[in-house]
Amino acid sequence: MKLYDYLGAPNPRRVKIFAAEKDIALELINVDMRKREHKTAEFMAKNPSGKIPVLELDDGTCISESVSICRYLEAIQPEPNLLGTNAVEIGLIDMHHRQIEFELLSQVGVSWVNGPIVAKMGMVEPIAAAKERSDALVNAFYQRLDTELATRPFIAGERFTLADITAVVTIDFATALVGLKPDEAHSHIWAWHKQVSARPSIAAD
Ligand SMILES: N[C@@H](CCC(=O)N[C@@H](CS)C(=O)NCC(=O)O)C(=O)O
Structure with a gap:
């Protein structure tokens, strides 16, 4: 799984922490926001909002929105639980x-x-x-x-x-x-x- 990321950006950071808690390895792809790489046509095809993070699954499915990505990660790796158990x-x-x-x-x-x-x-x-x-x-x-x-x-x-x-x-x-x-x-x-x-x-x- 690839995570489109930019060092220091808060939203990708919360996904990286969530994944680390669950020991899920992510391949980090740097999107240079200073060069506006998050607004290119290629990136906008992954997330029309033009924002990071985006999680790209091995089959090419792209999930954006930090919390949506965290929900996906919790579903594939329920432990340790970070979203509630009852x-x-x-x-x-x-x-x-x-x-x-x-x-x-x-x-x-x-x-x-x-x-x-x-x-x-x-x-x-x-x-x-x-x-x-x-x-x-x-x-x-x-x-x-x-x-x-x-x-x-x-x-x-x-x-x-x-x-x-x-x-x-x-x-x-x-x-x-x-x-x-x-x-x-x-x-x-x-x-x-x-x-x-x-x-x-x-x-x-
Ligand atoms: N609601 C989104 C917000 C994502 C977001 O705003 N990301 C920032 C970086 S931390 C971004 O890409 N900003 C560029 C822009 O808004 O054009 C999420 O939770 O992932």
């Missing part, structure tokens, strides 16, 4: 994961797109007011997350799941490239971050 757990993990995606990752994305690095690339006109709003939403979400992580060890409860993978990848990207590092006072976030970052799947990436 109805309640599946619902709760999905709930927490969607909140991380829709309330944190998406807002970090808005701050990124309207921030100085993307502006320097000259691809889109930054909207300062949009960044101001998304920065505030990210910081408010960090505050909430810190409170929640005071009551449980992992994002979705008592064990490590896809929700932790998406959260750590989002926070690392926000810290390194978007200027949105969680405040040092968020001790529960940082204790959780230290614990998950020590996992071989995350430390190796």
Whole structure:
């Protein structure tokens, strides 16, 4: 199986961590985003959205969307389970994961797109007011997350799941490239971050 990837890009990173947790080997194909290789006709035939990651199966089937790829990987390699084993757990993990995606990752994305690095690339006109709003939403979400992580060890409860993978990848990207590092006072976030970052799947990436 091939994974179309770009080093440092958060979405492929979460798939690579998910696969490593399950000891699934992926052949990584570098798509140079600086050269816009993700917008070529050849790549758009694999994913008309023009985004990475894409998982290409040996028969040529292409699956895009990080979570869809993770669902496929969980189906072919159920252990260790990362998406839930019974109805309640599946619902709760999905709930927490969607909140991380829709309330944190998406807002970090808005701050990124309207921030100085993307502006320097000259691809889109930054909207300062949009960044101001998304920065505030990210910081408010960090505050909430810190409170929640005071009551449980992992994002979705008592064990490590896809929700932790998406959260750590989002926070690392926000810290390194978007200027949105969680405040040092968020001790529960940082204790959780230290614990998950020590996992071989995350430390190796
Ligand atoms: N919803 C998609 C988002 C994928 C995505 O936005 N990937 C980024 C790299 S991390 C990308 O390819 N951006 C290029 C673009 O939006 O044109 C997923 O979860 O995989």
